[in-house]
Amino acid sequence: xxxxxxxxxxxxxxxxxxxxxxxxxxxxxxxxxxxxxxxxxxxxxxxxxxxxxxxxxxxxxxxxxxxxxxxxxxxxxxxxxxxxxxxxxxxxxxxxxxxxxxxxxxxxxxxxxxxxxxxxxxxxxxxxxxxxxxxxxxxxxxxxxxxxxxxxxxxxxxxxxxxxxxxxxxxxxxxxxxxxxxxxxxxxxxxxxxxxxxxxxxxxxxxxxxxxxxxxxxxxxxxxxxxxxxxxxx
Amino acid sequence: xxxxxxxxxxxxxxxxxxxxxxxxxxxxxxxxxxxxxxxxxxxxxxxxxx
Numbered sequence: 025x026x027x028x029x030x031x032x033x034x035x036x037x038x039x040x041x042x043x044x045x046x047x048x049x050x051x052x053x054x055x056x057x058x059x060x061x062x063x064x065x066x067x068x069x070x071x072x073x074x075x076x077x078x079x080x081x082x083x084x085x086x087x088x089x090x091x092x093x094x095x096x097x098x099x100x101x102x103x104x105x106x107x108x109x110x111x112x113x114x115x116x117x118x119x120x121x122x123x124x125x126x127x128x129x130x131x132x133x134x135x136x137x138x139x140x141x142x143x144x145x146x147x148x149x150x151x152x153x154x155x156x157x158x159x160x161x162x163x164x165x166x167x168x169x170x171x172x173x174x175x176x177x178x179x180x181x182x183x184x185x186x187x188x189x190x191x192x193x194x195x196x197x198x199x200x201x202x203x204x205x206x207x208x209x210x211x212x213x214x215x216x217x218x219x220x221x222x223x224x225x226x227x228x229x230x231x232x233x234x235x236x237x238x239x240x241x242x243x244x245x246x247x248x249x250x251x252x253x254x255x256x257x258x
Numbered sequence: 259x260x261x262x263x264x265x266x267x268x269x270x271x272x273x274x275x276x277x278x279x280x281x282x283x284x285x286x287x288x289x290x291x292x293x294x295x296x297x298x299x300x301x302x303x304x305x306x307x308x
Binding site: 026030031033035036037039040042043044045046047048049050051052053054055056059060063068069070071072073074075076077078081097100101106146147 | 278279280281282283284285286287288289290292293294296297298299300301302303304305306307
């Protein structure tokens with residue numbers, strides 16, 4: 025299993041994102057004995073699935089093909105012991121519906137808040153997964169706006185770029201995107217200053233310093249770093 | 259610069275861009291503590307050492 029099943033991309037992704045994995049010596053399992061001892065069968069390897077608070081869920085004995093192991097993992101994730109309780113699932117379903125409407129209406133801050141609230145609820149849930157997907161899309165949209173702001177700056181439309189980034193930072197407060205928007209805002213200020221110096225020529229020493237500052241200090245907003253690097257090459 | 263962009267991409271697409279390799283711990287109690295902290299279930303692999 026170690027060489028053919030566990031390295032499979034889909035299995036690795038599921039294990040790393042949804043489970044904590046531990047490998048023990050079956051002949052000397054130590055404290056894992058209490059869960060491995062509940063696995064039926066005598067053929068190695070044993071796989072025991074355990075709740076975060078240590079309760080045995082299920083187990084298997086013997087080699088599992090990639091397809092079977094994946095089905096085992098997915099089955100464990102559907103176990104009631106690991107699911108969000110029904111009352112909270114109802115709440116999450118409502119949150120997911122609202123988040124979908126907010127995403128449609130481009131209310132990014134509301135989507136991000138729904139994601140944070142959903143993540144605070146422990147357990148597997150389809151509604152949580154749905155909210156996570158909406159969040160991922162909102163962040164991707166944020167990245168696109170940073171790119172748009174860099175393009176506006178390239179055309180000398182600094183006011184528009186600044187307004188776009190300012191709104192983005194407000195919408196994405198408390199996320200990586202807010203940091204990227206802040207870095208972008210700093211870059212816009214530098215580009216604006218550079219534009220005032222001899223029509224923004226990269227040959228002016230003061231401008232070179234400003235572009236170098238962008239490269240050094242605005243790494244969270246890569247489109248701006250690319251723009252500054254291009255100017256430095258001019 | 260690449261690092262920042264990759265971080266953002268990972269953040270942006272947690273469902274699609276999760277780590278592809280699982281980290282296997284070797285101490286059950288430590289793994290259980292981590293499972294409690296992160297609210298995730300444990301997979302315990304019992305194989306023969308070596």
